[in-house]
Amino acid sequence: MTSASRVLLDLHDLKVERGGVEVLDIPSFSLGENEFVSLIGPNGSGKTTLLLSIMCLLERSAGRIVYRGEEIGSDHSTLAYRRKIAMVLQEPLLFNATVYENVASGLRMRGVARAVTRRKVMACLERFNLAHMVHRSARKLSGGEARRVSLARAVAVEPDVLLLDEPFANLDAPTRESITDDLEKTVRDAEMAAILVTHDRSEALRLSDRIVVMQSGKIVQADAPSVVMNCPANGFVATCMGMETILDGVIERNEDGQLAVSIAASRLEAIGEGEPGTRVYCCIRPENVTIDLVHPGVATSARNVFPARIVSMSSMGFFLKVSLDCGFRLVSYVTPESFTRLQLEEGKEVFASFKATAVHIVAREEHGKVDRG
Amino acid sequence: MDLIIEGVVKAFHLLIALDPEVLGITFLSLMVSGTATIISLAIGISIGAIVALTSFPGKRIVVSLVNTGMGLPPVVVGLFVSIFLWRSGPLGFLGLLYTPTAIIIAQSIIATPIVMGITVGALQSLPASLRLQILALGATRIQMVWMLVKEARLPLMAGVMAGFGGVISEVGASIMVGGNVRGYTRVLTTATVMETGRGNFDVAIALSVLLLSFSLVINYALTLIQQRDRPR
Numbered sequence: 001m002t003s004a005s006r007v008l009l010d011l012h013d014l015k016v017e018r019g020g021v022e023v024l025d026i027p028s029f030s031l032g033e034n035e036f037v038s039l040i041g042p043n044g045s046g047k048t049t050l051l052l053s054i055m056c057l058l059e060r061s062a063g064r065i066v067y068r069g070e071e072i073g074s075d076h077s078t079l080a081y082r083r084k085i086a087m088v089l090q091e092p093l094l095f096n097a098t099v100y101e102n103v104a105s106g107l108r109m110r111g112v113a114r115a116v117t118r119r120k121v122m123a124c125l126e127r128f129n130l131a132h133m134v135h136r137s138a139r140k141l142s143g144g145e146a147r148r149v150s151l152a153r154a155v156a157v158e159p160d161v162l163l164l165d166e167p168f169a170n171l172d173a174p175t176r177e178s179i180t181d182d183l184e185k186t187v188r189d190a191e192m193a194a195i196l197v198t199h200d201r202s203e204a205l206r207l208s209d210r211i212v213v214m215q216s217g218k219i220v221q222a223d224a225p226s227v228v229m230n231c232p233a234n235g236f237v238a239t240c241m242g243m244e245t246i247l248d249g250v251i252e253r254n255e256d257g258q259l260a261v262s263i264a265a266s267r268l269e270a271i272g273e274g275e276p277g278t279r280v281y282c283c284i285r286p287e288n289v290t291i292d293l294v295h296p297g298v299a300t301s302a303r304n305v306f307p308a309r310i311v312s313m314s315s316m317g318f319f320l321k322v323s324l325d326c327g328f329r330l331v332s333y334v335t336p337e338s339f340t341r342l343q344l345e346e347g348k349e350v351f352a353s354f355k356a357t358a359v360h361i362v363a364r365e366e367h368g369k370v371d372r373g
Numbered sequence: 374m375d376l377i378i379e380g381v382v383k384a385f386h387l388l389i390a391l392d393p394e395v396l397g398i399t400f401l402s403l404m405v406s407g408t409a410t411i412i413s414l415a416i417g418i419s420i421g422a423i424v425a426l427t428s429f430p431g432k433r434i435v436v437s438l439v440n441t442g443m444g445l446p447p448v449v450v451g452l453f454v455s456i457f458l459w460r461s462g463p464l465g466f467l468g469l470l471y472t473p474t475a476i477i478i479a480q481s482i483i484a485t486p487i488v489m490g491i492t493v494g495a496l497q498s499l500p501a502s503l504r505l506q507i508l509a510l511g512a513t514r515i516q517m518v519w520m521l522v523k524e525a526r527l528p529l530m531a532g533v534m535a536g537f538g539g540v541i542s543e544v545g546a547s548i549m550v551g552g553n554v555r556g557y558t559r560v561l562t563t564a565t566v567m568e569t570g571r572g573n574f575d576v577a578i579a580l581s582v583l584l585l586s587f588s589l590v591i592n593y594a595l596t597l598i599q600q601r602d603r604p605r
Contacts, residue, residue: 057505079513087509089502096524105520106510157511 008033008193009054009161014063016046016053016217024049024217026063031161031193037222038204039197040240041214047197048090049217051163054195055087083110086154087163092146094138099130099149102138106157124156128182144175151179155186162187162194168203180207201242205229213237234362235281243283243360244321244331251278251361259361266327269303272361281362288358289332291322292351293342302353306330310348313339320344324352376574383575384582394556395576399583402560405473406541409480413536417485418529421492422518426504436493442486447479451549454479458550471552476560479546484536491532495525530599534592541588561587 009031016024024046039047052058056078065072107117125131128148212222221233232238249261251274259270306326324330458470507517544562551558561584568577
């Protein structure tokens with residue numbers, strides 16, 4: 001949350017159980033006005049459960065929800081509260097009616113006057129580029145169009161908070177891109193707060209003021225995107241945020257924050273904190289690992305250079321993912337140009353190098369507890 | 374063969390001449406079965422919605438009971454309604470036996486499980502997350518149920534057809550609780566049974582043609598509504 005924005009929604013000790021098993025445990029979470037938060041985490045980590053609990057559509061076993069300073073009970077006050085929030089589920093789930101009827105449905109439920117409904121619906125359709133299909137049946141839409149209608153339907157009620165549960169899943173890249181654009185603009189223009197569940201890191205980075213990483217029903221880290229990306233709280237967050245290489249090591253030496261960490265039979269240089277003897281994870285982004293055919297020697301500022309053998313290569317679209325064996329496993333991304341120029345192939349002997357500053361040190365969790373390293 | 378041709382010819386004479394007795398019987402049939410269908414819709418859809426949308430212990434048993442009820446034999450219904458409305462029966466004081474109301478009651482009992490069963494099936498076939506999505510747009514519970522019923526309107530229309538088709542063509546209950554009283558409780562089916570028994574095939578054929586045409590016209594009208602409602 002940006003420090004300037006006021007708190008809109010506050011969760012305290014929120015717990016949800018399903019079949020006697022705790023599936024959600026949020027000691028505290030708050031959403032600021034106009035704040036855009038992305039929820040990231042594997043399937044079953046409680047992202048959807050969290051959204052449904054916020055929406056009061058899931059019975060909570062404990063905890064309080066405070067909205068604009070007012071506590072939300074489980075009685076009639078929830079309806080007024082729920083009407084300030086709109087949620088878009090994973091599937092478009094459109095009604096068997098025209099596009100207009102679909103987008104108008106939320107306003108109709110609120111008993112908004114016909115003329116006002118018409119004006120708001122048309123404005124909303126315009127925003128999501130749907131104006132030309134206002135009378136089209138919702139059942140005849142393409143996947144992308146259906147998602148647009150589903151988003152427009154939620155936005156039409158002008159909520160304070162928009163909850164989005166993977167609204168872009170299973171869409172092709174260009175469609176996804178254009179819908180994301182429209183959504184971003186709408187949320188910013190209407191000054192809504194939003195919580196987006198996504199599996200797409202780049203989407204989260206692009207849209208969010210804050211990224212929340214969830215694991216097994218708990219929030220593991222909630223920070224600005226750059227912090228989550230570059231200083232993941234633990235190995236799990238690092239994996240979630242695309243740190244392909246996470247190595248298990250022990251700090252050997254610490255000289256004013258310049259660390260020597262032993263990994264298998266090798267030793268890495270890194271920048272960080274920790275007493276010698278501390279077990280740590282060394283996280284290295286693949287884009288920070290350089291491949292050379294000859295040892296760069298003194299001609300590089302990289303403090304870590306290792307002879308390596310290429311284990312496997314796979315195309316990731318605009319770049320290639322190269323898995324290396326240098327006594328430990330290391331992943332590097334290279335462009336197709338470099339790939340051709342260096343004539344890389346499986347089994348080829350090369351040198352892998354990365355800077356000490358490219359190694360992110362995370363203290364290892366003991367007894368399964370989360371340690372904000 | 375002559376019997377049939379002669380019967381058909383005479384039947385059409387009766388129809389073209391708009392025989393007042395045939396008209397009366399037809400009108401009563403439509404009124405009685407139409408009313409029974411409307412009653413069964415009100416009860417069947419509301420209880421069906423509750424059964425489909427709530428979870429309670431023994432729900433499966435209730436659903437299978439409802440499904441069994443969809444094939445309730447009209448004579449069994451006729452028997453029980455007769456017992457209840459019998460002069461010395463529990464509801465005998467109402468004096469309803471051998472009245473059109475008695476037929477409406479019996480036919481409502483026959484049609485209600487049909488409508489209810491189809492409602493339960495139709496609502497349960499909707500995606501479970503649709504309920505959450507409707508609530509997540511700010512609906513009250515009543516609005517949510519109404520929107521679900523609207524979403525299931527095409528299969529529900531089948532319920533209306535099945536319900537009406539079932540009661541307009543049943544004869545057992547109508548004759549037992551109505552008594553086939555001329556000009557009072559005589560409906561198309563009971564009249565057909567009687568005229569056939571008497572060997573008046575011409576009248577029986579005329580009544581059957583009417584019965585068939587009504588079924589056809591009403592089902593065609595409902596199909597039209599269904600088709601029009603289908604997304605273009």
